[in-house]
Amino acid sequence: MDDEAEHHQLRGPSPTSVAIAWATTSCALASNRSTSFSAERLDSGIPRPSRGLTQATARRITVPQNxxxxxxxxxxxxxxxxxxxxIAxxxxxxxVTSCxxxxxxxxxxxxxxxxxxxxxxxxxxxxxxxxxQEILRQHGADLSKVHIFGELDFWGGEIAGYDRLMEVLGHPGTHRQHQRSGTLTITAADLT
Structure with missing residues (x-):
């Protein structure tokens, strides 16, 4: 039995399993796709992750390169x-559930x-x-005023492209990062 299976059997689901279950269920519910997790399970006490997925989880969910x-x-x-x-x-x-x-x-x-x-x-x-980066350049986006909105606690260095994305965006400071969920409406006033 591997460490995670033993942890689950003895102490309940690991934080890694909780994070992946939350993200998978949230994404599926938001897009009306079927999933192996139910809405009842999402609402029945699965704690919300406090940071991005762990490296172990990211490795487990990566698919073959071909x-x-x-x-x-x-x-x-x-x-x-x-x-x-x-553009509007x-x-x-x-x-926005884990996005x-x-x-x-x-x-x-x-x-x-x-x-x-x-x-x-x-x-x-x-x-x-x-x-x-290509999309931003193509449309002449002002990266000095980039803001990030959403469920930012799900994102971190464990997500394969996160560090590269932060590099592309010029590592926006925390004053330009806004934790929000649900359906978002963002105007120019939100960027000040």
Missing amino acids: TMAYGTIKEVTSDIAEREYG RTIKTTA MIIVCPVGTKLLGIHLSIFGETDIFGPADADRV
Whole structure:
């Protein structure tokens, strides 16, 4: 029996299992996808993780490199869902459960990118951070005024592309990081 299985059997689920269960269930519920966890389990006392996923969990959920990774980040003109971005005077998102929303001024409008930890078959990686950088450059985003919104406690160095993303964004200080969940509406006033 491995250490985690023994820990689960003797003391209940490990913090790693709790974090992955929370993130998986939250993402699935927000997107109406089926999952092996139920809404009752989510609401029945699973504690919310206080930091990003652990390295052990990230290794366990990584898929083989020959599969399609995170997926595309596509432009939309309506509410921004996971792995989508848009430009408007007001950025509106679908439910934010374990996601991060990057928002930068672009002229008189805002550019918002809705990033999820989990993509189509893999977790957010360095190549995905480079795609974010490409989108920001393509639209002339003002990175000196970048803000991050969302469930930031889920994100950390354990997520493969997190460090690269922070590098791309110029390591925004905590005064430009906003812990929020649910459906977000972000305006220029939120960036001051």
